[in-house]
Amino acid sequence: MSRRTQENILAVVLVGILVAVIIVSMGYGPRSRLVPVPVAVFSLVLVIAQLVVQNTSSPDDLHVDVLEVLTRRSAREGLQDKARASRTSTATAHPPGTRARREVIAFVLLAVLLGLVLLLGPIVGIFLFVLGYAATIGRLRWYSALGLSFGVSGVLYLLFVVLLNTQMYHGILPGPL
């Protein structure tokens, strides 16, 4: 999927969200929607403008630097910087296919950690996640992985539970078990 297509899909999703916000806001009282509706309408206009701009500009123009908005760098300078940055990072950059696969794995990992924390509570969930990550993706030896997972979850336990006295969530599973 090309960059432009991805950007278009994102813009359409944003249009949908903002339209939904406006529709939902109309159900609130006039004082409750006084600020949200104008902000949503203004944002909607901006997204539509963005959609037009990104389909009428060259692909390079779609790469916009985050900090251009807080500095007075011009778009051209931003593009020059990006070109320089991309040249220096070529050595470590993954091919598009590999990158997409790694993105999927990253999201799956996040979901696994979230699932473990919800099911078993933060301390046990984190212990298992770090152990699994270090042993498989990190390719550490089993004793190193075990040491890392004990270290991370132990420090977190000491800091949050013992020192800061945080009331810990015990997960969904321990109850029925």
Add this chain to the structure above:
Amino acid sequence: MIAAAVTGLLALFTPQSILFMVVGVVYGLVIGVLPGLGGIVAMALVLPFTFGFQPAAALALLLGAHAATVWGGSITGILFNVPGAAKTITSVFDGYPMTQRGEGARALGASAMAALLGGIIGAVFLVATIPVVRPLMLALGPSEYFMMALWGLTIIATFSEGSVLKGLIAAGLGILVAFIGMDPITGTARYTFGSLFLLDGISFPVAMIGLFAVSQMLKLFVKGGSVVEAQADAESSTVWDGVQDTFRHWWLVLRSSVLGLWIGVLPGVGASVGGIAAYAQAAQTSKHPERFGHGAVEGVIGPDATLAATEGGGLLPTLAFGIPGGESMAILLAAFINMGITPGRQMLTTNLSLVFTMVWIIVISNILTTVIGLLSSKTLARSAKLPARYLVPTVLAVCFMGAYATHGRIGDVVVAAIFGVVGYAMDKYNFSRADFVIGMVLATMIERDLHISLTLYGNTFIFTRPVTLAMFLFILFTTALPIVRRSLARRRAAAEARDS
């Protein structure tokens, strides 16, 4: 006044007070480093431990911890692109690029020294301005605060070129996300879809953890390697370079500190706005604004000096009027009540020595933070070279734990994960996460103060309130100035091109 200053200092020279201050500073540094747990959380967690102790010792623990979180939060921002708290968000703008090019120690040194100078200048100005600031503060109402929030939003539009659309869209989305939950004006549940969890709104620290910390780890996993690129320059700077930078930019330090003092004085504005405003003024007044965002040391110095100075500023309304300058000062107010101290006019008369004790605590705890910080900078800078296989699971674990500990709600962990994915997408498609945060920070202030202004002063409040009108004109001026400058620069460049 001198007698009160000496008495205030002597009250701190007890073993208990000294021990409490050292413990407070070390604890504050640790809390500051943990993503999402800033000064407010640090103070809230130690508040129960202060009961029953002498006021000087209890305040040393509370204020020492709070002052240290300012710099503690910058450490992770500079080294990992993960701000420790909302107010240290600006540390990622230039501190992180400095780390990437092997100047992490320099950035940490500049950050620590700027925080020290800002803290001291803030404390000194606090003492000097007590008689002057009071009438000025009483002149400001909700309409003026509304104008201040609007000024914060114009920062996005003022400095943008080319990417203005995406910057503004991100800010708009940030504002809308801040409206999730109970509307404080009418009590209406907005965008909650019947969820009790969402009734409290999206927690700001949790959203920050997701947007910056979790998304950064996702990015690091996808990229592989370490935070500092393998082929990037080796650590080429020293902490001393950063210290020298701070003194070289003394005028910026002074300006930023005064700005921090002023922002601290204004109740409800908060240090998050202060950091962003400091960054904007540093970029606006720099001779080389194009370097900002690429590792300009001024981008580190300005916000850190401002954030440290807000400590002194925030004390003024808290002590003099019992109006907390921010959430952390509200916790301090709760500590006062527990100690049997009543804020108000008598704080500036009969209890003046206690005010000076607090001023000295700010000064000494800032010195302690800087000394500890400078000693550990080199070691901390090396941690940026940790490979992803260690960093990703460790930081993700800390993020999830931090998200949970913020309010003790497991739902916040889900929110952090969702914002992590959102942050990753925003970064990938170049929607500014910084603008999103600016929108979130200013949304509540804009809505609340607009409603109060309309109710109190009517629909034409901008033109009927002289101070509001002056601020409105100032906003127009500061918005127009860069456009005029840019236009003049273009004309000059065109003229030069014609001549050559």
